[in-house]
Every structure is written in structure tokens, then in C-alpha cells.
Amino acid sequence: MHPISEMSVFTEVVQSGSFVEAGRRLGLTSSGVSKKISRFEDRLGVRLFNRTTRSLSLTEAGTALFERCEDILAAIEDAEGTAKDLSSVPKGMLRIAASDALSLQVLVPFLDGFSKDYPDVSVLLLQGDGGINLLNERVDVALLFERPAETSFIARKLIDDPWVICASPEYLERYGTPTTSSDLLDHHCLTIHAKGQTSDQWTFDDGNEVQSVRVNSTFSGIGLTVKAAALQNMGIARLAHFLVSSEIATGRLKPVLADQIKVDDRAIYAVYPNRQHLPFKTRVFVDALSQYINENMIAP
Incomplete structure (x- = not known):
């Protein structure tokens, strides 16, 4: 096998964390990947991985090699990209x-x-x-x-994509429109849940002080489902501007506390x-x- 090909397989194993996943990405079987790594180790005369039935970790030599391989492969990719760009046709x-x-x-x-x-x-x-x-x-x-x-x-x-706190006109007609951040404690709030965390801590700035309110989260999910819940009159949501700008423009959702939302970058x-x-x-x-x-x- 060409040294560059061996580096590519080795780097893929390190980045994916397993022979099985590396094989899936490369279109090879896990045993095929294992054989290529073994031949690479034999040619170099060093062991690159510590292998057990449950874990895979780099040896000291493997760690040193991986740091160089990433740079070498990136340089090769850049060089090939330079040649491809001469055609002026992205592909x-x-x-x-x-x-x-x-x-x-x-x-x-x-x-x-x-x-x-x-x-x-x-x-x-x-x-x-x-x-x-x-x-x-x-x-x-x-x-x-x-x-x-x-x-x-x-x-x-x-x-720019600031937060927007909003609800359907029907919900606000039924439960009232909050005028201060503390009013949210008396409302059903819809929160985003991502990366194992629920965003129920909303920050406000009324011009005098910045305060954080832990809202009463009655429904959580990804942004799309929270938006759908707001449109179904289930409560007040804090969502990204891009996600609700069209609904606000058409009146299906109405922003609230717009002058009190803390401006973030x-x-x-x-x-x-x-x-x-x-x-x-x-x-x-x-x-x-x-x-x-x-x-x-x-x-x-």
C-alpha cells in the first residue's frame, strides 16, 4: 500500500475512534482496516494502537504520527484543490x-x-x-x-439572529399578554431542548438591570417542534429570529417583551x-x- 493511503486509513481510524466506523467511511470491512493498520505498523516497526476488545487508544508513537499525518493530508488536499480550481468549475x-x-x-x-x-x-x-x-x-x-x-x-x-419571544394571538387572547419578564411565571412556556439541556433560563434587560428568569416549561423539544407548539396555541416560546420571522410577518405569531430581551451577539x-x-x-x-x-x- 502507498504510504499516503496508509496514512489516510490510520487517520480515519483515529478520527472515527474505531476500525468499524473507519471501515464504514472508507468502504472497507473492519478486518480489512485492521490488516492495513497491521501492515503499516510492520513497515514502520512500531505499534500505533493499544487494542483491547473494548477500547482503542493511541500509543506514544501513534500520537506523534497522527499529529504529522493530519498536516500532511491537509497539505495534499490543498494541493489537489489548487489544481482542481484551475478549471474554475466547482465540483x-x-x-x-x-x-x-x-x-x-x-x-x-x-x-x-x-x-x-x-x-x-x-x-x-x-x-x-x-x-x-x-x-x-x-x-x-x-x-x-x-x-x-x-x-x-x-x-x-x-x-444576525436574535432571540424572539412570541406566542399565537389566540394564546395571548386567552391568557393575556405579559408586560414584564416576571409575568412569564404565570404562563405556559415552550423551551428548546438540545445537547441534553433545556433552555428554560431566559435573560432580560429592562434598561435598569439584567435579570434571568427560570420559566415554567410545559413543553420542550427542538426548535421546529417548539415553533409548531406555539402555532398550536400551547404557550409562549423563545425562538431564533430566522425560525419565526415569516410567521410574525403574517401575524400567526406575535412577539412579546421585545424591548426587554437581552441583546446578545x-x-x-x-x-x-x-x-x-x-x-x-x-x-x-x-x-x-x-x-x-x-x-x-x-x-x-
Whole structure:
């Protein structure tokens, strides 16, 4: 096997955490991956993994090799990308990560036109409100609501996306409209549950002080289901602007306490690896998506 191919298999095993998952990603059997790793170890004369029936971990030599392999493979990918870009035709697979709500309300409508303009670019959409590991999933572009902590990623702001507290007109007519944040304690509130946590702590700023209110959460779920519950008159929800802007514009949902919501630096970001050479397909996608969002989404 060519040394670069061996590095690719080795790196995939480390990033995925198992021979089985690495094999799935590479189109190989787990035994096939194991044989390739064994041949790689024999050629190098070192053991790269500590293997047990239940765990897989890197040896000291494996750790040192992995750090170099990532740089080498990234350099090769960049070099190939430079050559491909000379054709001025974006092509290849784009791995995009986004929440369910962003996928359905933004990406799918956008991709309808993008795919017609760039037929040689195919898209693999990785959805997950619970979070996606950008490195392990080899994501080309992720749409996130905050800048990543990792310095190895670049975050480009596409549009501001503040929180909106809202309810249906029918609910407000039945239970009354809150005028202060403390009034929420007497209401049914609909909260987002993601990454194992329920967002029932809502922050307000009335101009005099910032205070946090733990609301009475009567229903929790991902953003799309919370929005559906609000439209069914089930309570007051705190949702992203992009998710409810159309319903507010048509009157199906009504914002409340708008002048008291704490202003955070919350936005939709396109996040991608910080590489010296950004693949042409990625650059074209981000540029086109930015233009689409600013032309089609209602600004906050």
C-alpha cells in the first residue's frame, strides 16, 4: 500500500475512534482496516494502537504520527484543490452540518437553486440539533449560531439572529399578554431542548438591570417542534429570529417583551476549516449562501 493511503486509513481510524466506523467511511470491512493498520505498523516497526476488545487508544508513537499525518493530508488536499480550481468549475462532495431547523428552512430552499447553478457539486447534509463534531465528521462547512471555540476554524457571519419571544394571538387572547419578564411565571412556556439541556433560563434587560428568569416549561423539544407548539396555541416560546420571522410577518405569531430581551451577539455563522487554501467548492457555496440569506431572509 502507498504510504499516503496508509496514512489516510490510520487517520480515519483515529478520527472515527474505531476500525468499524473507519471501515464504514472508507468502504472497507473492519478486518480489512485492521490488516492495513497491521501492515503499516510492520513497515514502520512500531505499534500505533493499544487494542483491547473494548477500547482503542493511541500509543506514544501513534500520537506523534497522527499529529504529522493530519498536516500532511491537509497539505495534499490543498494541493489537489489548487489544481482542481484551475478549471474554475466547482465540483465534488460538500459535507455540510446544520441544525434540523436551518436545514429545512434555509438550506433546502437555497440548495434548489445552488444545485442548478453548480450541478457538479453534490451535498451530504449532516443534521443534528444535539451538536456535530466538525473534525470527526470531516465537515466542509457548518452553520452555527455562535463562533466555535477551536482556533482551527474560521467563522463568517451571514446574518444576525436574535432571540424572539412570541406566542399565537389566540394564546395571548386567552391568557393575556405579559408586560414584564416576571409575568412569564404565570404562563405556559415552550423551551428548546438540545445537547441534553433545556433552555428554560431566559435573560432580560429592562434598561435598569439584567435579570434571568427560570420559566415554567410545559413543553420542550427542538426548535421546529417548539415553533409548531406555539402555532398550536400551547404557550409562549423563545425562538431564533430566522425560525419565526415569516410567521410574525403574517401575524400567526406575535412577539412579546421585545424591548426587554437581552441583546446578545447571536448570529448565523458559516464555519469552515482554517486552511491556507480554501477549496473552490466551499468558497462558492459560502458566497452564494450569504447572498441568498441576505436577499431572502427577513432582517431582524
